[in-house]
Amino acid sequence: MNKDVKVINDRLQPRFKRVSQTRYWLQVADDHYGQTYNFFFNYQRKWQRLKSIPLHTITTYDLAYLETVVSELQTLTKLTIDYVGFTDQVWPERQQLIQKKRHGYE
Numbered sequence: 001m002n003k004d005v006k007v008i009n010d011r012l013q014p015r016f017k018r019v020s021q022t023r024y025w026l027q028v029a030d031d032h033y034g035q036t037y038n039f040f041f042n043y044q045r046k047w048q049r050l051k052s053i054p055l056h057t058i059t060t061y062d063l064a065y066l067e068t069v070v071s072e073l074q075t076l077t078k079l080t081i082d083y084v085g086f087t088d089q090v091w092p093e094r095q096q097l098i099q100k101k102r103h104g105y106e
């Protein structure tokens with residue numbers, strides 16, 4: 001297991017409570033200025049505010065590396081992953097758009 005995947009998973013698991021009527025997902029943000037990728041654990045109970053917890057920052061600013069990290073995380077967690085700041089970028093291996101929709105705050 002990749003060391004970044006291990007750090008993210010180790011920080012994620014204690015927070016993932018599997019409470020009913022609660023939505024859980026991961027968010028990956030591309031920080032163009034700092035040249036890093038930031039991972040957040042998001043959850044929202046029905047009728048309550050969104051909570052976002054920073055999990056880890058990857059300093060290896062390489063899409064191919066990020067693609068392997070994300071692929072391992074999807075296999076481990078089965079959580080939905082939301083991407084922010086990846087507009088018009090394509091995964092090197094899969095050749096698919098990373099971010100399908102634009103966020104209003106980009």
